[in-house]
Amino acid sequence: MIVIDENMVLKLLDWDKTFQAMEVAMRRCTEKRIVQTARSKTQVLDKPNLLVSMPGYLEDSTFGALGCKLVTFFPTNSNLPKPLPTVMASILLFDETTGLPKAYVGGFEITKWRTAAASAVATQHIYAKRSKPLRVLAILGAGEQGRAHADCFKHCFNFQEIRVWNRTASKAKSLVDEYNKKYNTNIFKHCESNEKCVRGADVIVAVTNTSEPIVMADWVKAGAHINSVGLGKTHHSEVEEKLYFDADVYIDHWEGARAELSGLIKAGVQFKGEVGSVIANEVQTEDANRVTIFQSLGMAVEDCAMGRLIYDTYLKTHSN
Ligand SMILES: NC(=O)C1=CN([C@@H]2O[C@H](COP(=O)(O)OP(=O)(O)OC[C@H]3O[C@@H](n4cnc5c(N)ncnc54)[C@H](OP(=O)(O)O)[C@@H]3O)[C@@H](O)[C@H]2O)C=CC1
Ligand SMILES: O=C([O-])C1=[NH+]CCC1
CATH class of the missing domain: 3.30.1780.10 (ornithine cyclodeaminase, domain 1)
Incomplete structure (x- = not known):
């Protein structure tokens, strides 16, 4: 072996x-x-x-x-x-x-690379391929996954601004300083609050262990795309629950979603489909103003x- x-x-x-x-x-x-x-x-x-x-x-x-x-x-x-x-x-x-x-x-x-790349694939197929704006990326969480998402999204897309917020501000500040140097750029910006990070962002990545929502529905601009990756207490603790009712929610796998998103299912949230069906052009969000969410479980x-x-x-x- x-x-x-x-x-x-x-x-x-x-x-x-x-x-x-x-x-x-x-x-x-x-x-x-x-x-x-x-x-x-x-x-x-x-x-x-x-x-x-x-x-x-x-x-x-x-x-x-x-x-x-x-x-x-x-x-x-x-x-x-x-x-x-x-x-x-x-x-x-x-x-x-x-x-x-x-x-x-x-x-x-x-695990870091494939999770970040799964978010990038979801962003590409659910959002970017409909010619949606890719100006501002918001990353909430500067742990291992936050860093991997920063690298991956820098590589795969051409955002003009990559905002980073973290509960412990010093970790987000370190990430921003380190990545601006690493990529010889100034597009990485530290945000003092999750609200400032989310407001006006085109694409949002939430990668934390929070069990309380850190992405509130009122802050998310019309037509934005969210990748919610953190496990927290349940697999849907990062985004305020009411937003799931006003968004097209995509999952990676039906069976995993039935097992791990039972809270959302019981609340009455309907899933639009698997990311795979979007890649195959079988499903897509038509309304440019509708928020889309990729609820990443990992497969x-x-x-x-x-x-x-x-x-x-x-x-x-x-x-x-
Ligand atoms: N969907 C998938 O395929 C995968 C999901 N995950 C999940 O992604 C999440 C992040 O993983 P990883 O980066 O490796 O973990 P880390 O331990 O490296 O980072 C955890 C992050 O969560 C933040 N955090 C913890 N508690 C809270 C809170 N109450 N409110 C706000 N932020 C909080 C931490 O902030 P601070 O620095 O302040 O402590 C830190 O930014 C985990 O929930 C993990 O289970 C991981 C792998 C695959
Ligand atoms: O798919 C995965 O590896 C994980 N999902 C949540 C924690 C780890």
Whole structure:
């Protein structure tokens, strides 16, 4: 079995290929060329800490794979004397003919990259391909995912302003300073409040652990697109609930949504469709003034596609 550790994974990752892998995973999902069930969650007794297993099979000549991601979600890690990431992951790939384990692939970087790229794919297909404005991006949350989204959206789109807000302001300020230097630009701007960050933004990315809404309906401009990524207490705690009734809400996978968005479903929110069906041009939002929301849950087959991409790239670059 090949071991591809986090350092190696980071060397092999590439935004364009990650975007392509997410497009394929989402599209195959809608074409029913995947198998994945709702994730199973093992909670560490009375703590909020979870071990989550995400097995999946994706049929595709380029990105297809049989694999399982094991992900830990330990929000208490941020309070440790030496903080550790709150989301960590490992991916196992198996030979789809024999079932033999093929590779262990570190899943920490992959989880960041593929989640950010899934938001970018959703933004491209639900929003940008309708020739909607891409002037101001608002990122709420400057943790691992906030940083990955900042890199990914800088790479995939051409925003004139990328605003960043974080509950702990110093982290957003560090991100802004670091990214303006890294990209030799001044488009990254720190926002003192989530309201200032959201008002007037064309595209909004929420990537926090909040269990209280941080994107209020009245602040969101007509026709804006929101990627809500954070898990929080439920998978829809970042956006004020009333906005879900006035928006077209897209999901990554029906089965995952039924299991993990039961709160929204019980409240009566209807989902417009999977992102895969938008990629396939089967569903689209027609009204330019309607807000769109991608409620990102994350899918096992996204990790399968990434495992395959990294495995193949590793073999190509380490042929001996
Ligand atoms: N949909 C998907 O596919 C995936 C979703 N996720 C989810 O994305 C979220 C972010 O993950 P990640 O960046 O790795 O986590 P980090 O721990 O690195 O960052 C957490 C962020 O949430 C903020 N936050 C925590 N509590 C609150 C609160 N009450 N109000 C406002 N902000 C708060 C933190 O702010 P501060 O700095 O002030 O503490 C920080 O910006 C998590 O909920 C995670 O489960 C992760 C992977 C995949
Ligand atoms: O899909 C994923 O890996 C996750 N979703 C929420 C936390 C981790």
